[in-house]
């Protein structure tokens with residue numbers, strides 16, 4: 001049995017958190033591969049080490065002194081080391097890094113030191129070997145991960161050993177360090193789990209799993225105990241972001257279950273994510289989770305006879321493509337097509353897109369409905385409970401919520417509902433209260 005355990009920034013914010021991590025690792029001998037982020041916030045008004053490193057680099061670039069920020073970073077690590085009674089010589093490395101910064105060092109290299117020092121300390125504390133991400137996690141020139149090479153290198157370096165690996169960065173073919181997106185340590189953990197054919201990928205964070213709804217909208221929302229990879233994609237695409245989206249692919253491809261756990265509540269089983277579940281728990285709601293986001297518009301194009309023209313859809317989609325506006329959802333009628341798009345993408349190009357749609361399609365009508373929120377009701381059990389969508393629409397209607405758009409995927413895994421932004425929070429609450437609680 002092999003478990004890869006990734007710990008996020010809040011799980012590593014100070015020595016108290018490091019102790020909790022050690023406790024968790026020692027409870028289960030299968031937890032032999034540990035992936036760490038950089039220390040995060042200790043309190044809500046504290047700073048994440050990664051943010052401070054970005055700040056250092058910005059000062060460096062504009063020739064402004066960053067000594068105070070650098071000092072804050074070094075002190076964070078030295079305090080953790082001293083509080084844990086470790087004998088890691090950080091001072092020499094900090095001085096060396098400071099010298100390199102004066103002589104030119106890339107932004108990615110500077111920021112990557114956040115996870116590097118975190119992993120060095122954790123390796124010493126656990127008595128595990130430190131394996132630098134530089135030694136295995138290799139990118140292709142286009143920035144994608146060279147999984148074949150990376151997996152092979154990690155297997156050689158880590159198989160049969162107890163190791164700690166820094167998350168968030170890897171190396172380009174020319175040896176330069178490259179960062180992933182923010183939150184990328186989740187991806188490193190998933191790649192390590194896939195490389196080593198782990199039995200489970202544990203992602204330890206500061207919540208006891210994925211909640212069924214945003215706790216700012218539904219206080220005391222329940223934890224999702226089990227969710228499939230497809231359901232999670234739907235939820236995280238539209239809003240529930242506990243994990244970096246890209247961390248799903250490596251483990252899913254290898255059929256490795258992903259377990260989200262809470263470092264501050266280690267006995268809680270958290271959320272288990274798998275390809276499928278052979279049997280469902282009794283009495284479970286047909287809803288797995290609710291997520292959503294504001295900031296959409298609906299562009300509706302109406303033209304009689306549109307559906308009988310084979311090229312209408314393609315021509316519409318091509319115009320959106322030309323202006324680089326992604327169509328998030330596309331509910332259609334016989335003579336009309338709606339494109340649900342994010343305002344962030346549409347705003348600066350709105351009139352150009354509308355003008356071109358007008359010119360190319362000569363529609364009977366084009367309308368734009370702004371201030372739309374999209375919410376996704378996600379649930380694999382909907383397929384076996386007939387009438388689920390009808391019941392949801394009825395509950396919304398009874399509560400005075402006007403539905404502006406409906407879209408249901410062919411897999412019946414989700415129902416996408418567009419409402420006015422002002423109705424977003426009430427809509428989530430109505431659905432949660434009627435079908436979950």
Ligand code: ADP
Nearest residue numbers: 008009010204205206207209210211240241242
């Ligand atoms: P880490 O530092 O461990 O990587 P993150 O801050 O990246 O942690 O992710 C965990 C956070 O995700 C939680 O603290 C919570 O604020 C947020 N989050 C967003 N949506 C959800 C949800 N549906 N369920 C649980 N947490 C959520």
Ligand code: ASP
Nearest residue numbers: 037050168182183184185
């Ligand atoms: N430390 C990085 C960040 O803050 C990576 C991570 O936490 O996953 O984005």
Ligand code: MG
Nearest residue numbers: 008183186242
């Ligand atoms: Mg994270």
